[in-house]
Amino acid sequence: MQSQSRSLTPHVHWAQRHSELYLRVELSDVQSPEITITDNVLHFKAQGHGAKGDNVYEFQLAFLEPVMPRLVYKVTQRQLNITVQKKESTWWERLTKQERRPLFLAPDFDRWLDESDAEMELKAKEEEERINKIRIESRVPKDHSFYDTFHTIADMMYFCQTLAFIEILNSLVGIVRSPLVPSLLQVLGRNFVLFIVLGNVEEMQSKAVVFFVFYCWSIIELFRYPFYMLSCIDIEWKLLTWIRYTIWIPLYPLGALAEAVSLIQAIPIFSETGKFSFTLPYPMSTTIKFSFFLQIYLVLLFLGLFINLRHLYKQRRQHLGSKKRKMK
Numbered sequence: 001m002q003s004q005s006r007s008l009t010p011h012v013h014w015a016q017r018h019s020e021l022y023l024r025v026e027l028s029d030v031q032s033p034e035i036t037i038t039d040n041v042l043h044f045k046a047q048g049h050g051a052k053g054d055n056v057y058e059f060q061l062a063f064l065e066p067v068m069p070r071l072v073y074k075v076t077q078r079q080l081n082i083t084v085q086k087k088e089s090t091w092w093e094r095l096t097k098q099e100r101r102p103l104f105l106a107p108d109f110d111r112w113l114d115e116s117d118a119e120m121e122l123k124a125k126e127e128e129e130r131i132n133k134i135r136i137e138s139r140v141p142k143d144h145s146f147y148d149t150f151h152t153i154a155d156m157m158y159f160c161q162t163l164a165f166i167e168i169l170n171s172l173v174g175i176v177r178s179p180l181v182p183s184l185l186q187v188l189g190r191n192f193v194l195f196i197v198l199g200n201v202e203e204m205q206s207k208a209v210v211f212f213v214f215y216c217w218s219i220i221e222l223f224r225y226p227f228y229m230l231s232c233i234d235i236e237w238k239l240l241t242w243i244r245y246t247i248w249i250p251l252y253p254l255g256a257l258a259e260a261v262s263l264i265q266a267i268p269i270f271s272e273t274g275k276f277s278f279t280l281p282y283p284m285s286t287t288i289k290f291s292f293f294l295q296i297y298l299v300l301l302f303l304g305l306f307i308n309l310r311h312l313y314k315q316r317r318q319h320l321g322s323k324k325r326k327m328k
Contacts, residue, residue: 010050010057013108017118019089021067023082024108026050027057030075035082037069046080059104062097065090091115149214150198150205157214158199160221161191175232182311185304190217192297193259197266200276204269209261216255223247245316252312256305263298267291 011026027048034045045058068085086092096102113121164187171180193213198204227244230237268291270276276290 007056007058008050008052009059009104010048012059012061012105013110014095014105015108015111015113016092016095017113018091018122019086021063021084021086021095022108022111023061023084025057025080025082027080028078029054030080033073033075033080035071035073037067037071037084040066042071042082042084044082048080059102061095061102061105064092064094064097091118147206147208149211153214154199154205157194157217161187161194164190179311182308185307189259189301189304193262196276197262197294201266201269201273204262204266207262207265209258209265212258213255213262216251216258220247220251220255241319245312245319248309248312252305252309256301260298260301263294263301267294270294 013024013026015022023042025044025046027046027050030046030048032047034043036043040063042061042063043058044060045056047056048054050057063084066087068087071082071084073080073082094101095105167178167183167187168180169175171178171183198210198213204210223240223243227240230240271289271291274289277287279287
């Protein structure tokens with residue numbers, strides 16, 4: 001065994017692609033490798049078994065063009081492989097800044113490609129990635145639209161739910177003979193869920209529950225608004241009247257359930273992020289999390305549902321009549 005104090009240069013083989021450099025250092029049984037890139041120069045030093053037996057081997061390479069300061073290396077029993085990322089995806093005419101190639105450096109013919117071959121390889125890789133992407137997209141479940149509902153129709157929902165405040169005004173001035181409290185609860189509740197819970201938390205916008213919330217809200221209005229429009233000009237369509245005062249039976253509880261699920265999913269997100277949380281002034285100095293208000297609202301949601309269902313039941317009896325009255 002030769003002296004550990006001697007420093008020798010190992011054989012190094014190199015190859016390139018448009019975005020990467022590959023170095024293969026001919027050392028076996030490598031121990032304690034020190035590999036860094038400083039000022040675009042690669043510094044290598046390691047204990048290993050090379051052409052001159054067991055010794056400390058080291059070298060430096062000043063690259064032709066800028067490279068990323070971080071590198072990846074892998075030690076095997078027979079060699080050490082280094083991968084360096086180029087800063088720009090270009091083809092280099094040589095590896096080092098100096099025109100004359102260092103004696104210890106040679107092409108790695110196992111990985112060597114000409115520029116044209118490398119371009120073909122790059123195009124083939126890009127095509128493979130494109131095909132894989134298509135395959136992955138084709139495996140996406142058909143209900144993928146559930147997870148993209150918010151981004152698809154959020155602007156329209158913002159517009160419609162903002163206009164819904166007119167319902168409160170209509171109740172106040174008597175354009176629509178509807179009690180103020182049920183209208184107020186429904187409009188404020190929906191806008192709270194839409195603008196605060198869904199609109200302010202990006203994590204909630206890709207949840208499947210958004211589809212069910214929007215669906216339940218929308219399907220009811222498809223019959224409710226035409227009914228009110230015809231009522232304003234004293235026209236009654238019996239089938240539409242029956243649907244108007246019947247469809248709420250399944251849809252209002254389902255809508256409330258969907259809103260409740262969205263609140264339950266949002267509570268841990270608001271709790272973790274601290275969004276809308278606030279701290280009371282001294283001497284209280286207590287932080288009140290917004291998730292606490294969501295828990296309170298979750299209880300109030302079902303209380304509001306009870307009030308609305310009671311109001312709608314009375315309206316249904318008034319417009320459709322009870323079975324006993326029909327029998328008479």
